[in-house]
Amino acid sequence: MSVSVINYHGAMSRWPSNPRGRLQEAAMELFAEHGYDQTTVAGIAERAGLTERTFFRHFSDKREVLFSGGEELRAMMVEALTSAPPEATPLGAVEAALSAVTAFFDERHPMSRARQVIIDAHSELQERECAKMGKIAEALAEALRARGVPDPDARLTADAGIAVFRSAFAQWVRSDVGDMRTCIEECFAALEKVIAQGR
Amino acid sequence: MSVSVINYHGAMSRWPSNPRGRLQEAAMELFAEHGYDQTTVAGIAERAGLTERTFFRHFSDKREVLFSGGEELRAMMVEALTSAPPEATPLGAVEAALSAVTAFFDERHPMSRARQVIIDAHSELQERECAKMGKIAEALAEALRARGVPDPDARLTADAGIAVFRSAFAQWVRSDVGDMRTCIEECFAALEKVIAQGR
């Protein structure tokens, strides 16, 4: 293979710059065109002008190419929860964490929708998404514990927040307006309502 | 290979009876002895007196050998939710679903603990467990919709129930008494408390 492109140093190089991004782009395209399991890692790498081995240096496995943004999201939420005012209730702190990422989503509405279509079509990918949400919930619970909220309250509040997030995201990704903040507010209110109704 | 055992018809057979159970047992043993990723499917099959190919006829993948009980659990919960009195609140119906499986767990405390040790040691398995919980949540949400609860309430109530279940299970599996009903009741109360505290 012999490719010549301007790399991130502005110099000529045999290798294209931003290999991660190129791999993600190639993967999205191929998953959308032929489906997740009809796409091989070798095929993704080839379209990105790289090799299979290099793919696995950038992503721990085939699914991860669709999910590597998750760490950033988690970090934003944990940061917001941690820096919420000390007098905030556990649920208030979780609300702050959710509010902190609304802009992140609103900026990515079309991409999120395309990505969700792919995920919805393959249970392997749904599994990974579920796991990512679980990791975020665990991180939020840990951040609540650091604020002095004991278990099981910390875990329950974090899980409730993630439940709100999931419902809000489902609503947001289907809608055309793409206002994540409103979706979150509505789902928060709905959760409070169904709990207040009692059992 | 030539094995002679009394099969489930009471007759002599070349094949041991209950191949599924034998595979599950062999897998639990090997996972506990050598760890999940140090154990090969061929190794599990060999200990069960079967072949790798037969393993994959009984379980869709390597992880599933630890999780095939999940469908039973889901069915019990959906059944209980569906047959809850029509006047029950959404949260009340979900509580009925959780109550319906407490005995199931109390009967399996030592086995659940051994299984959890294995799962906690491997993120691949945690991912599958998370996905199974997600499937149950989806099934409960669907059962709530069938009772006339619209989204996002149905989804949120189901997710809240699963959050309670997860916290309760974590508490139960660590405790020595093994009273799942009490754990669920406590976590339910804790959830209601943190939500009532407001944001």
Place this chain on the structure above:
DNA sequence: GCCTGTGATGACAGAGACTGACATCAGTCA
């Protein structure tokens, strides 16, 4: 301008998960 890392990549081999196709065997039923 040369020399020497250092980091990213390619090339290659191999283990292990999983699938498809076909053969075999035990039990069943006509």
Place this chain on the structure above:
DNA sequence: TGACTGATGTCAGTCTCTGTCATCACAGGC
């Protein structure tokens, strides 16, 4: 007795993922 069925074995093959080593571009010191 013979055909049928269901569960299994056998074998070949694809794909995911890993370890190892060679190569190349770039950076920094001399």
